[in-house]
Amino acid sequence: MSFEPGLYHILFVSTALFFIGVLGFFTRRNLITMLMSLELILNSVNLNFIAFNKYVWPGQLDGLFFTLFIIAIAAAEAAVAIAIIINLYRNSQSIDVNNAEELKY
Amino acid sequence: MPNLLTIALIPLLPLAGFVLSGIFGRRYIRQHAGWLGTLLLLGSFVLSLSTAYDYFFVYGKTDGVYQTLVPLQHTWLAFSDKLSIDMSLVIDPISVMMLIVVTTVSLMVHLYSLGYMKGEERYSTYYSFLGLFTFSMLGLVLSGNIFQIYIFWELVGVSSFLLIGFYYDKPSAVAASKKAFIVTRFADLGFLIGILVLSYYSGSMDFQTMIARLTSPESNEVKSAVAANFLGVSALSWGAALVFMGGAGKSAMFPLHIWLPDAMEGPTPVSALIHAATMVVAGVYLVARMFPVFALTTPAVLEMIGWVGAVSAVIAAVIACTQTDIKRVLAYSTMSQIGFMMFALGVSGYGGEAGLGYTASMFHLFTHAMFKALLFLGAGAVIHYVHSNEMKDMGGLRKYMPVTHATFLVACLAIAGIPPFAGFFSKEEILLAAYHSNPAIYYIALATSGLTAFYMFRLYFGIFWNKPYQSAATGHDSHSHGEGGWVMMLPLVLLGLAAAGAGFIPFGEFVSSDGKALASHFHIAFSVAPVTLGLAGILLAAWMYYRSGNQPDKMAMAFGGFYKAAYRKFYIDEIYLFVTKKVLFNLVGRTAAWFDRTIVDGFINLTGNTTLLVSERIKKFQSGKVQQYALFFLTAAVLLAALFIYVLK
Numbered sequence: 001m002s003f004e005p006g007l008y009h010i011l012f013v014s015t016a017l018f019f020i021g022v023l024g025f026f027t028r029r030n031l032i033t034m035l036m037s038l039e040l041i042l043n044s045v046n047l048n049f050i051a052f053n054k055y056v057w058p059g060q061l062d063g064l065f066f067t068l069f070i071i072a073i074a075a076a077e078a079a080v081a082i083a084i085i086i087n088l089y090r091n092s093q094s095i096d097v098n099n100a101e102e103l104k105y
Numbered sequence: 106m107p108n109l110l111t112i113a114l115i116p117l118l119p120l121a122g123f124v125l126s127g128i129f130g131r132r133y134i135r136q137h138a139g140w141l142g143t144l145l146l147l148g149s150f151v152l153s154l155s156t157a158y159d160y161f162f163v164y165g166k167t168d169g170v171y172q173t174l175v176p177l178q179h180t181w182l183a184f185s186d187k188l189s190i191d192m193s194l195v196i197d198p199i200s201v202m203m204l205i206v207v208t209t210v211s212l213m214v215h216l217y218s219l220g221y222m223k224g225e226e227r228y229s230t231y232y233s234f235l236g237l238f239t240f241s242m243l244g245l246v247l248s249g250n251i252f253q254i255y256i257f258w259e260l261v262g263v264s265s266f267l268l269i270g271f272y273y274d275k276p277s278a279v280a281a282s283k284k285a286f287i288v289t290r291f292a293d294l295g296f297l298i299g300i301l302v303l304s305y306y307s308g309s310m311d312f313q314t315m316i317a318r319l320t321s322p323e324s325n326e327v328k329s330a331v332a333a334n335f336l337g338v339s340a341l342s343w344g345a346a347l348v349f350m351g352g353a354g355k356s357a358m359f360p361l362h363i364w365l366p367d368a369m370e371g372p373t374p375v376s377a378l379i380h381a382a383t384m385v386v387a388g389v390y391l392v393a394r395m396f397p398v399f400a401l402t403t404p405a406v407l408e409m410i411g412w413v414g415a416v417s418a419v420i421a422a423v424i425a426c427t428q429t430d431i432k433r434v435l436a437y438s439t440m441s442q443i444g445f446m447m448f449a450l451g452v453s454g455y456g457g458e459a460g461l462g463y464t465a466s467m468f469h470l471f472t473h474a475m476f477k478a479l480l481f482l483g484a485g486a487v488i489h490y491v492h493s494n495e496m497k498d499m500g501g502l503r504k505y506m507p508v509t510h511a512t513f514l515v516a517c518l519a520i521a522g523i524p525p526f527a528g529f530f531s532k533e534e535i536l537l538a539a540y541h542s543n544p545a546i547y548y549i550a551l552a553t554s555g556l557t558a559f560y561m562f563r564l565y566f567g568i569f570w571n572k573p574y575q576s577a578a579t580g581h582d583s584h585s586h587g588e589g590g591w592v593m594m595l596p597l598v599l600l601g602l603a604a605a606g607a608g609f610i611p612f613g614e615f616v617s618s619d620g621k622a623l624a625s626h627f628h629i630a631f632s633v634a635p636v637t638l639g640l641a642g643i644l645l646a647a648w649m650y651y652r653s654g655n656q657p658d659k660m661a662m663a664f665g666g667f668y669k670a671a672y673r674k675f676y677i678d679e680i681y682l683f684v685t686k687k688v689l690f691n692l693v694g695r696t697a698a699w700f701d702r703t704i705v706d707g708f709i710n711l712t713g714n715t716t717l718l719v720s721e722r723i724k725k726f727q728s729g730k731v732q733q734y735a736l737f738f739l740t741a742a743v744l745l746a747a748l749f750i751y752v753l754k
Contacts, residue, residue, distance in 0.1 A: 022739065025732065025735060026732050026735065026736060034731075034732075097730075097731050097732065098730070100729065100731055101728070101729035101730055102729065103729060104727055104728070104729030105729075
């Protein structure tokens with residue numbers, strides 16, 4: 001008897017991914033790690049889109065397209081974020097998020 | 106018909122002088138500013154003479170009545186279809202007469218100043234101010250619109266302010282210029298309100314229209330203005346009285362006269378021009394300009410004008426008897442003579458024989474301008490020579506300054522009303538007019554003319570006789586420059602001729618309240634009293650001041666407290682100071698300051714402090730910590746989600 005994963009399994013995984021990402025985002029001080037946590041959050045959303053597309057409205061492509069867009073935007077956002085991180089590093093010789101505090105001035 | 110270009114050029118030439126020496130004076134034409142101004146004014150003077158000749162003898166008369174001609178009328182600000190402020194030039198007997206007065210005296214002063222102000226640091230500035238003043242004064246007399254006259258009114262006020270404060274490094278001059286400006290400004294506030302009232306009720310700012318509407322008792326304008334009451338006095342009377350208040354301020358009438366004696370801080374030629382001959386008679390001119398309104402519609406106000414004039418005349422004459430600064434004596438004498446002009450208007454009626462006072466007032470304005478300018482210029486020559494304003498530093502100057510002495514004597518005889526000098530004729534007419542309509546004022550005026558003769562000859566003997574002249578103790582040899590060059594003597598001689606001969610002009614032929622010729626009658630019997638009084642004043646002055654002695658002191662002792670009060674100018678300045686400093690400052694000023702500091706400032710500070718306090722509290726939110734922001738965001742998102750799912754479903 002083969003195990004057929006259902007909608008709930010996938011939702012469980014994506015929820016787990018989301019909270020892992022949130023936890024990482026809040027607890028880590030390293031900006032790269034925080035960026036990775038952000039990617040986890042985005043991917044959990046992607047998983048949701050795919051899962052709902054497959055199980056709830058099979059035969060439609062909306063969820064797939066959303067996912068593709070999110071991946072593209074995540075890539076762009078990562079590029080921007082890394083550029084910012086590099087600039088921060090140049091200023092303070094570290095990529096600790098607390099060093100970004102002085103940006104408030 | 107009048108040539109527009111000619112008339113417009115009369116005020117514009119001095120304006121050109123003002124602009125040229127104002128802009129280029131200090132740099133390029135420093136030495137020539139004086140001659141430039143004088144020549145431009147000579148142009149104005151010639152144009153005025155030709156205008157006057159043409160007006161009085163060629164085109165001015167229609168059916169024996171001098172017409173009011175308006176060569177230029179330009180709508181400047183139109184408020185509505187009916188009410189607009191126009192810029193216009195008006196030619197009528199009094200404006201033409203004033204053109205002559207202003208340009209003559211101004212030309213003399215320009216010429217005289219070439220010598221008097223020579224070597225002055227701000228020579229070109231001085232001439233540019235003179236040009237500005239002459240322009241404004243000519244504009245004032247040519248105005249055909251009450252608002253236009255107000256504009257020029259303020260302009261002459263400003264130029265007077267500038268010229269009084271000409272020696273701006275002298276604190277007393279600065280104080281005097283401020284005083285003159287503030288006092289006249291205060292009076293002008295009344296003038297402005299008066300303009301608004303009158304133009305509101307008459308629906309016009311144009312003199313001719315306004316007078317036409319306000320003098321016919323049947324018109325709607327008069328009815329509504331009479332019906333409107335304020336404190337039991339009709340709006341029309343208020344308007345007329347307030348307009349007169351402006352005139353009283355400019356003409357130094359009691360109790361707004363306090364600025365005039367202090368204004369003597371300016372250069373002496375300026376005093377001759379502005380504070381003797383032209384600007385100070387602007388108030389008389391204004392009343393004369395609106396005379397039909399005063400005479401026909403508001404006789405009560407006209408009577409008040411008469412009393413204000415009479416009181417000013419006598420008070421000023423008494424004060425003049427006690428002052429020792431020769432320019433201050435002349436200043437009070439000016440005030441007294443303007444009082445004569447004012448009450449002459451006050452006792453006058455409109456039209457025909459009753460209008461004698463009007464003619465007399467204008468006549469006196471004319472002759473007074475000549476002899477008073479002469480007196481000031483003569484005093485200027487004396488001051489130039491002695492380097493002091495005080496009578497005690499003078500005496501015995503007749504040998505050193507023969508021309509000044511002779512012309513000064515002529516002017517003194519003229520102002521004292523001794524025939525056949527100019528003042529005799531005009532003063533006689535004034536007294537006659539007063540005699541016929543208001544005997545009380547007549548006796549005041551009679552006494553005042555006796556006083557006039559006394560204080561003028563007190564001045565004359567004090568300067569030119571009294572004691573042998575000794576140069577001031579400074580050691581400066583003032584004899585070196587003599588009396589001053591021909592530029593200073595020529596105006597004295599010319600004005601002396603005018604002061605001697607101006608009385609023979611048949612003035613009633615030209616200027617009268619209704620434009621018709623008014624024959625002047627002379628009654629020898631009537632002239633006896635004033636001339637005798639005048640001679641008595643002169644003899645008294647001669648007895649007291651011909652030689653230096655102790656008669657003046659004895660006399661002063663005899664009068665005791667009265668002398669002291671007059672010497673201190675009846676404490677009017679002190680009263681003003683008390684009212685402004687103590688009463689107004691403490692009651693109004695302090696209260697307003699308290700209100701401003703606590704209520705107004707308090708409210709502003711409260712808003713400021715509240716903002717500061719609130720922002721102090723909430724600024725912690727902007728920590729700069731990225732993760733904290735994310736936490737806020739997440740919390741809010743979760744709360745919003747919960748809200749939408751559980752509460753607002």
